[in-house]
Structures are given as C-alpha cells and as structure tokens.
Amino acid sequence: MSQSLPLDQLVAACHWIGAKGWAPATGGNMSVRRDEHVCLLSESGKDKGTLTRDDFIEVDIATSQSLSGRKPSAETGLHTMIYRLFPEAGAVLHTHTVNSTVLSRVEQGAALLLHGYEMQKSLSGQHTHLDTLAIPVFDNSQDIAALASEIEDYAGRFPLRYGFLLRGHGLTCWGRDVSEARRHLEGLEFLFECERQRRLLEKA
Numbered sequence: 437m438s439q440s441l442p443l444d445q446l447v448a449a450c451h452w453i454g455a456k457g458w459a460p461a462t463g464g465n466m467s468v469r470r471d472e473h474v475c476l477l478s479e480s481g482k483d484k485g486t487l488t489r490d491d492f493i494e495v496d497i498a499t500s501q502s503l504s505g506r507k508p509s510a511e512t513g514l515h516t517m518i519y520r521l522f523p524e525a526g527a528v529l530h531t532h533t534v535n536s537t538v539l540s541r542v543e544q545g546a547a548l549l550l551h552g553y554e555m556q557k558s559l560s561g562q563h564t565h566l567d568t569l570a571i572p573v574f575d576n577s578q579d580i581a582a583l584a585s586e587i588e589d590y591a592g593r594f595p596l597r598y599g600f601l602l603r604g605h606g607l608t609c610w611g612r613d614v615s616e617a618r619r620h621l622e623g624l625e626f627l628f629e630c631e632r633q634r635r636l637l638e639k640a
C-alpha cells in the first residue's frame with residue numbers, strides 16, 4: 437500500500453476537523469512542514485473543512501512571507517513561530533471549538549491545568565494520569581506578530597509542549613507529523629470536554 441504524502445494527510449485532517457465541527461465558518465488554519473525552510477499553510481478565509489491540495493500556500497518559515505503572493509492564513513506568524521521554535525514539529529492544527537473557546541475564557545489563570553485523566557496519555561511523553569499537564573492560555577490579540585513574540589518569550593522560560601490556547605479564540609497544537617498533531621488535537625479536545633463537564637457538575 438502506498439503511503440500518502442504529508443499534504444494529502446493534512447487535507448484529510450482538515451476534512452476530519454470540518455466534520456467534527458471544530459472549524460466553523462472560516463475559522464481555523466492548518467499547516468505542514470515541507471522542509472527546514474518552507475511550510476504549506478491554508479489560504480486565508482476559506483472553509484477549512486473542504487480544502488484541497490491547491491488551497492495550501494508555500495510560506496517561508498524564517499520571514500512568514502508567502503512565496504507565491506497568494507494570501508496564507510491571518511495567523512501565519514503563529515505557525516512559523518512554532519516551526520522555528522521546534523525543529524521537530526512537522527504539522528500545526530488550529531481549531532475553534534466550543535470547549536477551547538469557552539474554557540479559555542472561564543480560566544482566569546495563565547494555564548489550564550489538567551490532572552487525573554487517563555486521556556492525558558494521548559499526548560506524547562505523558563505516562564500517567566497523576567501528572568499535571570499545563571496548557572498555557574494567552575490573551576487573544578489581532579496583532580499576530582506581537583502574540584507570536586509573547587509565546588516565543590514564554591517558551592524560552594517555561595516548557596511549551598503540544599499546544600496553547602488563545603483566550604476566547606481556540607487551540608493551536610502541533611506534532612512531529614500530521615498523525616501526531618491529529619492525536620494531540622483529539623486528545624486535548626477530549627480533555628477540554630471532560631474539564632468543562634467537571635467544572636459544570638462540581639458547580640451544581
């Protein structure tokens with residue numbers, strides 16, 4: 437059986453995300469690393485659930501510039517920041533789910549703490565529900581360059597793995613390849629759903 441190309445895997449991931457309802461309207465953006473210098477990023481303003489290979493644009497990782505003149509995602513600077521910070525990152529998925537949008541607003545602290553869930557082990561390198569997993573929450577901003585530099589600065593001081601939340605906006609997560617990025621997205625989204633339910637029930 438022939439192995440599908442990373443871009444085909446990314447297109448399939450976009451359709452899966454769309455079917456889950458995790459990228460409503462034109463929300464969300466996705467990318468895959470082509471090599472050390474270039475990534476392929478979704479075109480801005482499209483429905484990410486129906487993308488094809490032609491909807492991905494070559495972007496220079498060092499400068500965040502499109503190589504073709506076409507307009508990649510408004511959040512290109514967050515993807516390129518991740519590829520620069522983590523040479524092992526091969527794919528980045530950004531979604532607008534209800535859980536990530538709401539929890540990131542309700543959480544007053546600088547991170548969403550996840551503890552006691554078996555599904556924490558869906559994230560690479562996590563081996564027990566007894567650890568506390570911190571997913572940082574950054575205030576949303578329309579100034580993507582400033583946001584990227586804030587997150588880069590954070591990563592210089594604290595561990596940053598798997599992904600981060602933007603308050604009232606959504607989740608951005610990554611993995612070594614599309615398959616690992618998908619697993620991290622699905623695992624984190626499950627954990628967010630559990631955490632939302634737990635907070636609701638414990639309040640009652």
Ligand SMILES: CSC[C@@H](O)[C@@H](O)C(=O)COP(=O)(O)O
Pocket residue numbers: 461462463464465478479480481482508509510511530
């Ligand atoms: C529905 S508008 C959402 C955008 O502002 C943005 O947050 C987003 O995720 C999609 O932007 P895009 O430029 O299409 O990649």
Ligand SMILES: [Zn+2]
Pocket residue numbers: 463464465511530531532605606
């Ligand atoms: Zn977004």
